[in-house]
Amino acid sequence: MFEIHIADRCLDAPAGSNLLDQLLQAGLPISYSCRSGHCQSCLIKAEPGTLPDAARAPLPAPMQAEGWLLACQCPVEQDLHLRLYDPASDGLPAQIEELTQLAAGVLRLRLRPARPLRFHPGQHLVIWLPCGTARTFSIASQTDSPTLEFHLQQHAGGQFGQRLLQMGVGGQCHLGNASGHLHYQPDWQDRPLLLLARGTGLAPLQAIARDALQQGHTAGITLWHWQRGDEPCYLKDELEALAQSHPSMQLQLRQQQHFESDVRSLRAPSRRALALLCGSSAFVEQLGKPLFMAGLGRAQVLDEVFTRR
Ligand code: FES
Structure with a gap:
């Protein structure tokens, strides 16, 4: 057993268990989606120490240096001191500028970030809504555009698109860093x-x-x-x-x-x-x-x- 210290709690976790599973079982508010190290919605920050490379490898070097890791990729192999990702302080604020139905089931979202974001067209980032829901989307716009564009597939019962529509133009959200290998070289x-x-x-x-x-x-x-x-x-x-x-x-x-x-x-x-x-x-x-x-x-x-x- 190892100890996970997080949010003023101490959790006992079996050796080799998955960190994301342990945090979810404890009822902690951590977002996740793909469970495969791709979407980066399960970001969590660890105090310096020996951490599994696999849990950090998909992240850009500056984030690795700051101690960020992906909970879904992290086996518990030691005591851990962690801090939950806080989109309000760790993310980039952005405002909904446009919501357009491009076709049945496809929504165009345009966001105006509070300051310029570094990215390559085609990379992806996590969008966090004030309710704590987060999803990863690919960037459909160019670097010289003042807004970031995303195309959302609307699924029956899909909550993310519904919440965006409820928030409407002017609504506020937060953005993670852009990453991903799919971009022009x-x-x-x-x-x-x-x-x-x-x-x-x-x-x-x-x-x-x-x-x-x-x-x-x-x-x-x-x-x-x-x-x-x-x-x-x-x-x-x-x-x-x-x-x-x-x-x-x-x-x-x-x-x-x-x-x-x-x-x-x-x-x-x-x-x-x-x-x-x-x-x-x-x-x-x-x-x-x-x-x-x-x-x-x-x-x-x-x-x-x-x-x-
Ligand atoms: S859940 Fe997608 S990277 Fe962890």
Whole structure:
């Protein structure tokens, strides 16, 4: 047994147990979502000491240096002295600037942060609401925009979107740091890009396409998006305007029913091509084999999986 000291309490935790599980069992107010080290909503701060690298590795170096770790990735292997993440003091305040229904089930959220936030288009961050609920979303806007844009998939019974709508324009929330490997890299300039998204996985990939074009990407960019149901792609008009002004960009805005035949026909445009995928874990898994058959090795594929709690 080890001791976990937190919020004026001392918890006994079995050796090797998961820190997040222990905190939840004790009824402590800690947010979580993916449980896989991706969303960063389970942030917690530890006093200096020996902490498992796996619990800190997904975080940017400055956060590691400050003692932050991810509770879901932390086995209890020693006594711990912890402090809960407090979005009001640890996060960046932001105000809701816009809430727009882009299509059935897709909400556009624009937030104005109290001060500029460092990020690359396509990375993700945690949004904390005043009620303590937190979710991770990909950034759909560019660094020169005064607001941060997010596309929220609205699920039946989904509380986050409902709470945002109740708060309305002018509502206040807090933001975590931006992180994630899914963003444009300047040394990709002459490599063809294949961007493949389903649902609101389009949010980060269209942001990456815009970023690439702004940075003078010279090779072709092909953006595939599969939309469920009969509705057109929820960003059809904006994307068609973008493609019209950039002949190197090709759009494939498809319905989900064509997904399987579409992916069978995928071909890597060159041996240096890169594929970026974003969507549910099922979507990313479904693309693994077809991309390999299309001539894209594992090192040429980057993905971001959306998890749903
Ligand atoms: S719940 Fe720990 S990183 Fe997502």
